[in-house]
Amino acid sequence: MTTPAPRSPIAPRPLRRDAAENRDRVLAAAGRVFAEQGLEASVADIAREAGVGMGTLYRRFPTKDALIEALVQDVLESIIEMASQALGEPDGLGLEHFLRQSSAYQATHRGCLPRLWNTDHELVQTARSLITRLLQEAKDHQRVRADLTNTDLTVILWAIRGILEATGELAADAWQRHLELLIAGMRPAGPDLVHPPISQAQIDRVLSHPPGPPAHPVSPDSKRRER
Amino acid sequence: MTTPAPRSPIAPRPLRRDAAENRDRVLAAAGRVFAEQGLEASVADIAREAGVGMGTLYRRFPTKDALIEALVQDVLESIIEMASQALGEPDGLGLEHFLRQSSAYQATHRGCLPRLWNTDHELVQTARSLITRLLQEAKDHQRVRADLTNTDLTVILWAIRGILEATGELAADAWQRHLELLIAGMRPAGPDLVHPPISQAQIDRVLSHPPGPPAHPVSPDSKRRER
Amino acid sequence: MTTPAPRSPIAPRPLRRDAAENRDRVLAAAGRVFAEQGLEASVADIAREAGVGMGTLYRRFPTKDALIEALVQDVLESIIEMASQALGEPDGLGLEHFLRQSSAYQATHRGCLPRLWNTDHELVQTARSLITRLLQEAKDHQRVRADLTNTDLTVILWAIRGILEATGELAADAWQRHLELLIAGMRPAGPDLVHPPISQAQIDRVLSHPPGPPAHPVSPDSKRRER
């Protein structure tokens, strides 16, 4: 309504530019601050680091949680991209490449790791299905044992995340050698596995009710005492 | 445990006993509460669960952090005990047994995991040296590849912790199969490892400056009021 | 547990004394501050006026709303007491006395008026049933017209509240003469009433979904915008 002077049909959006810039600045700042202080870093710190007021931050991300989710989403999208490209690789080596590449990427985006593989995010499903296909390719080329399952790979991602969280930037490459060992263990030669894989249902339950630290930004009305 | 310097024989025994009982009750409660809510559980919740007043809790543990450390210590002591017993085992299988046993134990003591292998604790050094001996035994019996190092094992512990933290009680056995894969990868047969192990110095740095979540709800410097 | 030395069976509670004192201080302060500034007065102001820290206030009243409810409850209890006593009065004059007395009382407890007759409070039901009996007595003695209903009286209370809110302490007696007019209009002599009384169901709906200003302490997650 009030349609002002019709604007050039080329210009995508007028004042959206700085807004988008700002959004990126905030996300970048959040990544840095979370990487340094963990997810319990204060939103005020992030705003300061980004050089914006708190209101600006909250205009874009109405909740601390929304901010974290946005970070998670960014990382997941990159990882999904990596998985897609790995799918094209010959000789069934895509899976290994993907594991290495995505771990390296996560190492440089530690900010949101605690939430990365523990959210019931649509993109997590997407990533999972791509990984399933990578796994199948690897099996087809006898790169990995036939009894390896999809859920085994989810567990591997949790394990690597554990290493990344433990080391931070102080031993940022620790995961590499560990992954080598793991991949060696995944080769077809190995002995029969005694323990069965966990079920997809278990993983789904984990994703929807992440244990321990309650998704961090503790909901303010979750507890109520009296007397 | 922690048997302090033997004290004057005048000090009344029964009281001591009560005090120790109280201490244990608090520790047990902390374990339960932390396992459920994560380390950001409130001290008040723990006191309530333990059935003692906050003053009592603070008399035993001058700081929330001290309480966490005490939990860590308990777990470390048990783990050290496991390592000691594993040392006696024949055929160099002690290492594997230890890894399985200690992981199972940690799975049932999730309360303090985030701090378990990330503190500069004297007992961590003790555990490490025992593990070093287990590793040597395993090598001597050709159970594991000769180029496996002490630090590789620390990384393995971080990885398993990662799985335990991710799954909670919802998939409490997920670590078992993963450890199987890992052990398979540690066997001597495998290909040469491309990446070198991280250095002991890096690990020490990690232990003294744990990344991410700072010593948790960092004490606010104890500012005092006047009024 | 830990049952300390059994305490004298007479002493009701040991440290509860100052706690109760504090509770009363907070309630009194809240009454004063709300009366002056309205229900949107800040909780910090109340704490300051009461001479306690915010934590203390929030230990007793875990929510601003809980504090308001407590005030409302206090007032309702007094009003119920007045209604009970009025029930004993002869000649069916109890109703009028009650209206006068309770209005005067509300005039001196303006703090929580906006919530007084607009909450779905159990005590409101109690008050209502007492008022119903007062009304019946008044009818029995031909003090008021026979077609007067229970809901008419609720509306009268809303009207008086409106006057009290409008005047504050600047014309604290304005309601008196108005009530006189109203009571005159309620006498049996008057002409037939054209408009029917509103239904009890309507009133119940009003009580459970008070209109306009959302019960004031606007819930913090009631709105969420984005982009």
Added chain:
Amino acid sequence: MTTPAPRSPIAPRPLRRDAAENRDRVLAAAGRVFAEQGLEASVADIAREAGVGMGTLYRRFPTKDALIEALVQDVLESIIEMASQALGEPDGLGLEHFLRQSSAYQATHRGCLPRLWNTDHELVQTARSLITRLLQEAKDHQRVRADLTNTDLTVILWAIRGILEATGELAADAWQRHLELLIAGMRPAGPDLVHPPISQAQIDRVLSHPPGPPAHPVSPDSKRRER
């Protein structure tokens, strides 16, 4: 309405018209939003409902308060119009008609009720003097008791507003029967009134220092940033 001082004939007409349209759209939106959410509705909500940007809104109304005042003014103008027309009515019934008509009107313009009869607005004076004349006419025709004063009528308006605020749209007609009772009480027949009317001075004081909720979200003195 509000036709300002006639301006230079150069100023372009069409623009003016758009501006006025915008103004009306904002006012209408404010009425709707305030009616739904109360006066603490956010200015952003109003702008959105009106379909204009916040800057536009603030160009017309430099302050949230100014917006509310404008609403009040609109309502007052309508009410004054009603009073004027009622003045012409025969038999001294104008007063009653006016009370009914204006109450009905207010019921459909609940947005600004909390401020309607509590502002030191020039139009309130105008309305008051008209009401005074209506009252005189009513007395002249013995429709109401002779000792009824101007201030009694202000109090009646406050009372009715109280009912309207309490009921919202959930019992939008509750005021009608109440007004009937009240008018019955105002008839000449009644007993002598014990309480004297409040003084005009008191009312004036109320209007200039409205009690309770201060001019609502009091502007925080417009502190400015630097950065």
Added chain:
DNA sequence: GATGAATGAGATTTCATTCAT
């Protein structure tokens, strides 16, 4: 020695108002 009430800094979130585009 034990209890739990009190403290107050700090965390998240809202919103009136300004100003670059």
Added chain:
DNA sequence: AATGAATGAAATCTCATTCAT
């Protein structure tokens, strides 16, 4: 002239820690 992004003070609520009883 219009838009809506940015600002930051202020509000509510939490919780580690102390200390009167």
